[in-house]
Amino acid sequence: MTLLHFELLGAALFCLGLYGALARRSAVLVLMSIELMLNGVNVLLVAFAAYGVRDNATGLVIAIFVITIAAAEVALAMAIVLRLFRSRGSVNVDEIDALRG
Amino acid sequence: MEWAWLIPVFGFAAFGVIALGGNALPWRGRYLSILAIGAGFALFWFVLLDFIERGGGFHRFGVDWFETGGVTVAWGIIIDPLTVTMLALVTFVALAVQVYSLGYMAGDKRIGWYYAVHSLFAAAMLTLVLADNLLLLYFAWELVGLCSYLLIGFWHERRSAAEAAKKAFVTTRIGDVGLLIGIILLVVHTGTFDITEILARATNPAPGEELSNALITGTALLLFLGAMGKSAQFPLHVWLPDAMEGPSPVSALIHAATMVAAGVFLVARMLPLFEASGAALEVVAVVGLVTGLVGATLALTSTDLKRILAYSTMSHLGFMMLALGAGGFTAAIFHLVAHGLAKAMLFLGAGSVMHALDNETDIRKMGGLRRVMPMTALTFTIGAAALAGIPPLSAFWSKDEMLLAVHGGLHPIYLVLFLAAIGLSALYMARAVRLAFYGPLNDAARRAHESPRVMTLPMLLLASLTLVVGFLALPLGAGYEGIGTFLLQAGEKPHPFTLNAWLTAASVVLAVGAFAGGWRLYDKRADVVASARARFAALHRALERGYYLDAGYQWVIDKVVMRAGSAVALFDRRVVNDGGVNGPGEGTVFAGRQLRRHVTGLFADYGAAMALGVLGIGIFLWARSA
Amino acid sequence: MALAAFYVLALVTLGGAIGVVTVRNIIHAALFLLVTLGGVAGFFALLYAEFLALAQVLIYSGAVVIVILFALMLTRRGEVELMDEHRRWPVAAAVSFGLFAVMAAAFIADAARYQADVRSSVSLDALGAVLFERWAAPFEIASLVLLVALIGAIVIARSGGRDEG
Numbered sequence: 001m002t003l004l005h006f007e008l009l010g011a012a013l014f015c016l017g018l019y020g021a022l023a024r025r026s027a028v029l030v031l032m033s034i035e036l037m038l039n040g041v042n043v044l045l046v047a048f049a050a051y052g053v054r055d056n057a058t059g060l061v062i063a064i065f066v067i068t069i070a071a072a073e074v075a076l077a078m079a080i081v082l083r084l085f086r087s088r089g090s091v092n093v094d095e096i097d098a099l100r101g
Numbered sequence: 102m103e104w105a106w107l108i109p110v111f112g113f114a115a116f117g118v119i120a121l122g123g124n125a126l127p128w129r130g131r132y133l134s135i136l137a138i139g140a141g142f143a144l145f146w147f148v149l150l151d152f153i154e155r156g157g158g159f160h161r162f163g164v165d166w167f168e169t170g171g172v173t174v175a176w177g178i179i180i181d182p183l184t185v186t187m188l189a190l191v192t193f194v195a196l197a198v199q200v201y202s203l204g205y206m207a208g209d210k211r212i213g214w215y216y217a218v219h220s221l222f223a224a225a226m227l228t229l230v231l232a233d234n235l236l237l238l239y240f241a242w243e244l245v246g247l248c249s250y251l252l253i254g255f256w257h258e259r260r261s262a263a264e265a266a267k268k269a270f271v272t273t274r275i276g277d278v279g280l281l282i283g284i285i286l287l288v289v290h291t292g293t294f295d296i297t298e299i300l301a302r303a304t305n306p307a308p309g310e311e312l313s314n315a316l317i318t319g320t321a322l323l324l325f326l327g328a329m330g331k332s333a334q335f336p337l338h339v340w341l342p343d344a345m346e347g348p349s350p351v352s353a354l355i356h357a358a359t360m361v362a363a364g365v366f367l368v369a370r371m372l373p374l375f376e377a378s379g380a381a382l383e384v385v386a387v388v389g390l391v392t393g394l395v396g397a398t399l400a401l402t403s404t405d406l407k408r409i410l411a412y413s414t415m416s417h418l419g420f421m422m423l424a425l426g427a428g429g430f431t432a433a434i435f436h437l438v439a440h441g442l443a444k445a446m447l448f449l450g451a452g453s454v455m456h457a458l459d460n461e462t463d464i465r466k467m468g469g470l471r472r473v474m475p476m477t478a479l480t481f482t483i484g485a486a487a488l489a490g491i492p493p494l495s496a497f498w499s500k501d502e503m504l505l506a507v508h509g510g511l512h513p514i515y516l517v518l519f520l521a522a523i524g525l526s527a528l529y530m531a532r533a534v535r536l537a538f539y540g541p542l543n544d545a546a547r548r549a550h551e552s553p554r555v556m557t558l559p560m561l562l563l564a565s566l567t568l569v570v571g572f573l574a575l576p577l578g579a580g581y582e583g584i585g586t587f588l589l590q591a592g593e594k595p596h597p598f599t600l601n602a603w604l605t606a607a608s609v610v611l612a613v614g615a616f617a618g619g620w621r622l623y624d625k626r627a628d629v630v631a632s633a634r635a636r637f638a639a640l641h642r643a644l645e646r647g648y649y650l651d652a653g654y655q656w657v658i659d660k661v662v663m664r665a666g667s668a669v670a671l672f673d674r675r676v677v678n679d680g681g682v683n684g685p686g687e688g689t690v691f692a693g694r695q696l697r698r699h700v701t702g703l704f705a706d707y708g709a710a711m712a713l714g715v716l717g718i719g720i721f722l723w724a725r726s727a
Numbered sequence: 728m729a730l731a732a733f734y735v736l737a738l739v740t741l742g743g744a745i746g747v748v749t750v751r752n753i754i755h756a757a758l759f760l761l762v763t764l765g766g767v768a769g770f771f772a773l774l775y776a777e778f779l780a781l782a783q784v785l786i787y788s789g790a791v792v793i794v795i796l797f798a799l800m801l802t803r804r805g806e807v808e809l810m811d812e813h814r815r816w817p818v819a820a821a822v823s824f825g826l827f828a829v830m831a832a833a834f835i836a837d838a839a840r841y842q843a844d845v846r847s848s849v850s851l852d853a854l855g856a857v858l859f860e861r862w863a864a865p866f867e868i869a870s871l872v873l874l875v876a877l878i879g880a881i882v883i884a885r886s887g888g889r890d891e892g
Contacts, residue, residue: 023705032757033747056847065865067786070791097703
C-alpha cells in the first residue's frame, strides 16, 4: 500500500464526480457529484499529509477547511435549489438557460 | 519694435470678443473692431519711428514654439522695410474700410459678424507680413483665404454670393496646395521653417549644403503657384471678378490690402529664392505680363463697374509680378502700395454709387453721377487717373519705377507689351469714369444722393494719400533719399531716384494720350465704339466671356472632374464601403450568429468546456515536465 | 491486512460513487453518496487521520446528507422522479476519463519517489496547535464564511415565492 494507491483512488473519485456533475440533469444530483469531487480531493490531501509529501499537518488542515467550506456550500446550494423549485417548479439544470446568447 | 507682434493680436482679440460676445456687445462690437485696427495703426507708427531710429535694416524677434525631430518652430516676426511698408498699407486701408463700413453696412442684421471677420482678416494679413517662418506664414495665408471666403459670401442668402465664395475658395485652394507642397519640400531639404535661413541656403550656401537648382526652381514655382491663386494671376484669376458678390468695402479690402497683396508679398519675401533659380523668375515675369494684358483687355469691355475694377486689379497685380520677375523688388512693392490706396478708394467709390443706386453696377445705366454725388465723382476720378498713370499721381511714379526695372532686367519685348498694357489701363479707366460719372444725367440715376460723411471721409483720406504718396519716390530731405533707398531687400544696394527720360516720356504720353483719347471716344464718338465692336464681334464676345476661361473650367469640371469623381464614388461605394466597411461588419454579425449557438446558457456545457480546459492544461504541464 | 482493507474500502467507495452518478432514483443516489462518504472516512482512518475520519462521519455522512435528503423531499412533486442522463453524457464521460488518464499518468510517472509505505500521523494536540497558530487567520475567515453562508441561505430560501430578486 503506497501513496500511489490513494492517489489513483482520489483521482477516480474526483473524475466520477466530474462525470456526474456534467452528465446529471437534476440540480441535487449535480450537487452530490460535486461532493464526490471534494471528497476525492480530500483523500489526496490527507494521503499527502500521511506520506509526508510536504509536512504532516498542512494537508490535514486544508482538508478540514475543505470540509468546512463544503458544508457552507451545501447549505447555500440547497437554499438556491429550493428557491429555484419554488419559482420554476423544476430543478433540472438543462432547463435553466437564462444565460443563453 | 519688439511689440510689433501686438498689431495682429489686437485684431485676433477683437475677433474673439465680437464672435463670442456677438450682438450682446454695445453697438454690436463694430467700434471695438475699429478700435483694434486703430490701435494697430497707432502701434505701426511707433514701429516705424523705432525702425527709422535704428537706421532701417533687418530685425527679428521671437520665441521658440516647439521643437520636433530637430526642426525648431518659432513664433517670430521680421521687421524690415518690406514688413513696415505692408504694415502701413494694411492697417491704414483696413481702418479706412472699417470706418466706411459703418455707413455702408448700417442696418445689416449681421453687422457684428461682419466686423468680427473683418478684424480677423486684417489680423491674418498682418500676421502674414510679420511672419519670420513658413509655418506661421502658411497659417496666416490660410486664414486670409478663409476670411475672404466668409466675406465674399457674406450675403450668403444670395445664391450667386455663395457660389462666388466657393469659387474663390476652391480656385485659391489650387494655388495653396502648390504653396504647401513647396513649403514642405523646402523644409524637408533645409530642415528649417525659418525664411531667412532658407533664403541663405538658396543664395549663399555653406559648402556641402548647396540645394540643387532643380529643387530651387521647383519650390519657387510651387510657391508662385500659391501666389498666383491668391493674387489672381492668369489663369487662376477667375475668382476675382466673381468676388464682387461680397459687400463693396470687402472688395476694397481684398483688392488693396489683404487677399491679393498676399501673393505679391510672398513672391517679394521669397524673391532671393526666385533669383537663385532664374528660370522661376522668368516664369513670374511671363505670367505677370500675360495677366496684365488679359486683365486690361477684359476691363475694356466689361459693363459692370465693379468688374472693371476687378479686372483692373488683376492687370495691375500682373504688372507687379512682372516687375518682380524683372528683379524690381522696390518697384513692385511701391506699386502695391500706390495701387492699393487708389484701388481701395475706387471700390469705396463704387460702393458709394451702389449705395445710392440700389446696388446698381451696370455703368450703362449710370452717367452724369457727378451732378448728384460730387464727392464720390471727385475721388473716383482721382483714383482712376492715378491708376491710369497720369502724373503726378501715385501710380505714375510707381509705374515709372516698374518700367525702369523691366527695362533693366528683361528683354525689350516685355517692355513693349508692358507699355501697351499701360495704355490699355488708361483707356479703360477713362471709359469707366466717363460713362459712370460724366455726360448727361441718366434718368435712373436721378434719385441718387451723396453718401453720408462716414463713407466719404475715408474716400477723401485715401484720395489725398493717392495724391501725395507718389512723391515718396523722390528724395524728400531729412535723410530720406527716395523709395529706392528705403524699400530694399536685405542686402540689396540702395538705388537713388533716377529717371529714364525716354521711358518716362513714353509712359506719360501713353497714359495721358490714352486717357484723353478714351475720354473723347466715349464722350463724343460712340459710333466709333459701336463700329469697332461690330467689326471685332468675335473678339468682343470672347472678352465678354472672359476669354471663355470660365466655360473651359466648367467643361473640365463637368467632363473630367465630375466623371472621375463618379468613378471614385462608385469605387468607394462598391469596394471601400461594401467590401471594406460593411464586409467586416457583416462578417462579425455572421460569426456572432454562428457562435451564439454555442452559448447555450446550460451549466453542463460550460462545465464541460472548463473541464476540457483543465484537461488541456494538465496535458501541457505533464508533457512539459516529462 | 491493511492492503486487503484498502481494496475492500476502495470497492465500497468507488461502487458507491458509481451508484451516485448512474442510478436514476434520486433517493437511491443519496443513499449511495452516504456509502461513499463512509468509505472515504475509512480511508482517513487508514491514513491515521482519526480526527478527520470523525469529522467526515459527523459532518458529511450526518449533516450534509441529511440536508440533501431534506432538499429532495422539499422539491418533490408526488412520485419520486427518475432522472435520466443529460443528452450529452458521452462528452462528459470522455472528458472525465481523459482527466483521469492524465492524472493517473502523472501520478504513476511520479510514483518512484514515494515507494515506501511509511505513513505517519499528527497528534490531535499538534493539529490543534497548528490550526490555531499558523492557520489562525484562515480559520477565522472560514468561520466568517460559514456565518455568511448561514445568513445567505436563510435569506435566499425565505424570500417570497416569486422571483422578485
